[in-house]
Amino acid sequence: MLSYQHLYHAGNAADVHKHAALALALDYLTRKPKPLTYLETHAGRGLYDLDAPEAVKTGEAAQGIARLRGGFPKDHPYLKALNAQPDRLYPGSPAIARALLRPEDKLHLAELHPQEYDALRSNLRDPRVTSYKQDGLALAQSLCPPTPRRGLMLVDPSYEIKADYAALPKWLAAITRKWNVGVVMIWYPILTSGAQAPMLRALQGDHTDALTHEVRFPPARDGHRMIGSGLFIVNPPYGLGPDLKRLSALFRAL
Numbered sequence: 001m002l003s004y005q006h007l008y009h010a011g012n013a014a015d016v017h018k019h020a021a022l023a024l025a026l027d028y029l030t031r032k033p034k035p036l037t038y039l040e041t042h043a044g045r046g047l048y049d050l051d052a053p054e055a056v057k058t059g060e061a062a063q064g065i066a067r068l069r070g071g072f073p074k075d076h077p078y079l080k081a082l083n084a085q086p087d088r089l090y091p092g093s094p095a096i097a098r099a100l101l102r103p104e105d106k107l108h109l110a111e112l113h114p115q116e117y118d119a120l121r122s123n124l125r126d127p128r129v130t131s132y133k134q135d136g137l138a139l140a141q142s143l144c145p146p147t148p149r150r151g152l153m154l155v156d157p158s159y160e161i162k163a164d165y166a167a168l169p170k171w172l173a174a175i176t177r178k179w180n181v182g183v184v185m186i187w188y189p190i191l192t193s194g195a196q197a198p199m200l201r202a203l204q205g206d207h208t209d210a211l212t213h214e215v216r217f218p219p220a221r222d223g224h225r226m227i228g229s230g231l232f233i234v235n236p237p238y239g240l241g242p243d244l245k246r247l248s249a250l251f252r253a254l
């Protein structure tokens, strides 16, 4: 049974890191006048009401987007996606992609939790979007290589099932064999326990040209085990590395 609900965490510092990097990568990819595919293995509900009791209870958005938003340059693509919503509504990754993609692009979104899936369907009504209530990692294997072949896949598990860490390197090796041109972004938490480290070492060993980008931030509350956010990016668009370095500076101010 899935118990993770992203509404408790939407707009936290890890979301800001992941979503700002996603927006930058999509901005690069959409500069070429060729259609692309956006795939998401763990989509969530797409839009999050930061006034909802769940979000207010943890206060994570107050420590994340509320503190970091002012540090982004006015022309940053992440701000474009944020500004497409009222301030109260935080756009999850599918809504960020929807805001930045073009009419000719396609989105494929997997979400397994029935309630989150229903919310995703109603929040992301768009002819470019196909949503799937199924396991995202299996779906990705069946869709790759996608049509159009150019594109980006975001992999954003909740790591509720600890086996996710062990499964991802093998899963990614199979994806990149079938889809060697795709940009694949895997998000992972940086935990006090270091539970993410063996997975990262395995990914880095298999994909020596990939980009790893990490930011650190104070734990959301005393005893909270997440102290940073990481992205492992296969086939990063040219220029993304320096942009991510600028993003690091924003987090250092936290």
Ligand code: SAM
Pocket: 002, 004, 005, 006, 015, 018, 041, 042, 043, 044, 045, 046, 091, 092, 093, 094, 110, 111, 112, 113, 116, 134, 135, 136, 137, 156, 157, 158
């Ligand atoms: N990517 C979203 C964003 O940034 O806005 C947040 C996603 S949240 C971290 C992870 C989501 O994955 C949850 O909504 C959870 O219900 C869903 N999920 C868990 N296991 C899944 C699976 N095997 N396949 C697809 N979705 C799954």
